[in-house]
Amino acid sequence: xxxxxxxxxVQPLRFAIGYLTAPVHYLAHVPSAMGQxxxxxxxxxxxxxxxxxxxxxxxxxxxxxxxxxAVLEAxxxxxxxxxxxxxxxxxxxxxxxxxxxxxxxxxxxxxINKGGHAGVYRGQAVLxxxxxxxxxxxxxxxxxxVLLITDASHALSVQVNRNGVRAILAGIGQPDxxxxxxxxxxxxxxxxxxxxxxxxxxxxxxxxxxAEVIRVAHDPGAPFAIVEARPTANxxxxxxVLLVExxxxxxxxxxxAQ
Amino acid sequence: MRERESRGTPAVIATFFIAALLTVLxxxxxxxxxxxxxxxxxLIYWVIALxxxxxxxxxxxxxxxxxxxxxAVLGQHAVALALVAYVAIAAHKRIRVFPPLQQSxxxxxxxxxxxxxxxxxxxxxxRVLVPPVWVLLPALVSALLWRPTFSLLRWTxxxxxxx
Numbered sequence: 001x002x003x004x005x006x007x008x009x010v011q012p013l014r015f016a017i018g019y020l021t022a023p024v025h026y027l028a029h030v031p032s033a034m035g036q037x038x039x040x041x042x043x044x045x046x047x048x049x050x051x052x053x054x055x056x057x058x059x060x061x062x063x064x065x066x067x068x069x070a071v072l073e074a075x076x077x078x079x080x081x082x083x084x085x086x087x088x089x090x091x092x093x094x095x096x097x098x099x100x101x102x103x104x105x106x107x108x109x110x111x112i113n114k115g116g117h118a119g120v121y122r123g124q125a126v127l128x129x130x131x132x133x134x135x136x137x138x139x140x141x142x143x144x145x146v147l148l149i150t151d152a153s154h155a156l157s158v159q160v161n162r163n164g165v166r167a168i169l170a171g172i173g174q175p176d177x178x179x180x181x182x183x184x185x186x187x188x189x190x191x192x193x194x195x196x197x198x199x200x201x202x203x204x205x206x207x208x209x210x211a212e213v214i215r216v217a218h219d220p221g222a223p224f225a226i227v228e229a230r231p232t233a234n235x236x237x238x239x240x241v242l243l244v245e246x247x248x249x250x251x252x253x254x255x256x257a258q
Numbered sequence: 259m260r261e262r263e264s265r266g267t268p269a270v271i272a273t274f275f276i277a278a279l280l281t282v283l284x285x286x287x288x289x290x291x292x293x294x295x296x297x298x299x300x301l302i303y304w305v306i307a308l309x310x311x312x313x314x315x316x317x318x319x320x321x322x323x324x325x326x327x328x329x330a331v332l333g334q335h336a337v338a339l340a341l342v343a344y345v346a347i348a349a350h351k352r353i354r355v356f357p358p359l360q361q362s363x364x365x366x367x368x369x370x371x372x373x374x375x376x377x378x379x380x381x382x383x384x385r386v387l388v389p390p391v392w393v394l395l396p397a398l399v400s401a402l403l404w405r406p407t408f409s410l411l412r413w414t415x416x417x418x419x420x421x
Binding site: 014104 | 275278279281282283284285290291293322323325326327328329332384
């Protein structure tokens with residue numbers, strides 16, 4: 001039974017029991033959902049207006065960026081054609097709501113309200129507005145379990161957006177800290193660098209922001225530099241997430257795994 | 259005679275369902291360190307109250323349910339709760355006549371055994387971060403909550419004539 005953890009034989013059983021556990025998660029979410037509903041009902045008119053203004057301003061800014069993005073994307077495709085490499089665009093996105101947080105504080109996971117019936121699959125990347133959140137590790141029929149990038153058992157391949165230096169980003173079990181593993185002392189990584197996903201791990205789509213470097217320390221006694229980063233996604237505040245589906249079947253790429 | 263024996267199964271299942279709800283209810287992080295093992299408590303109560311009906315198999319099934327619920331290794335809680343049910347069924351006559359304080363101590367030992375068992379499994383799979391002392395905190399909280407739980411479940415049992 002326990003050894004089956006290593007293989008996929010018990011997955012159907014897990015899926016079946018998922019029908020029983022889904023109502024529990026949905027019900028446990030009701031109190032907090034009601035609280036949110038009540039507080040959104042009790043908002044004053046002035047607050048709503050200022051929020052509305054704020055959102056309109058944000059839309060303006062974002063639309064301006066999108067205009068620029070369309071040009072850049074076209075240019076990118078043209079350049080890729082010049083290089084004879086295939087364009088990669090991630091197409092379908094599925095929105096989901098977080099309905100449960102892992103009760104065990106030593107694990108960084110949450111439960112979302114979309115499952116196998118909505119087309120969620122294992123290994124699917126999960127994002128929020130700020131960046132990469134984690135990946136789906138367990139599917140029920142109506143719910144799915146997401147492992148966060150901050151979990152101590154999670155690692156993914158990232159690169160520095162500024163210069164393309166690659167590294168492995170691993171969680172350490174804290175919601176606001178991740179660490180880069182095996183970074184040579186001489187690597188060009190400084191505080192404030194944005195780390196984006198590379199796609200080399202064949203799990204996550206390429207080019208999404210993951211974390212921002214907040215501390216680089218060199219210990220003369222240690223073989224590697226200590227690089228700490230903060231996830232750009234709102235790990236402990238997100239309530240809605242996006243599931244990204246790969247448009248094309250997995251491409252074969254050279255090298256690279258966790 | 260057979261029909262009289264199997265009364266009130268929905269009530270038993272309902273209590274397990276509520277316990278499962280309490281298991282995944284969001285709590286502040288500090289409080290969730292000491293979250294009591296509700297499913298273990300409810301299981302122990304039913305084993306002591308109805309040893310001829312609720313036994314190791316129930317423990318195993320409830321544990322399997324908890325595994326999927328909390329995303330644990332499949333079988334981790336199943337083994338732990340089956341063990342708890344076994345010990346409880348072996349000692350149910352003694353536990354029944356214990357005074358409240360002594361009963362709570364036994365509950366602490368039982369829940370603690372289950373928690374350590376599931377900790378061992380977790381450890382074997384390499385998914386633990388906290389030292390094992392923290393595992394006993396939920397057991398302690400469970401023991402403190404045993405009396406209220408016991409009264410509530412006894413009321414349930416009498417109200418719905420579970421036997």
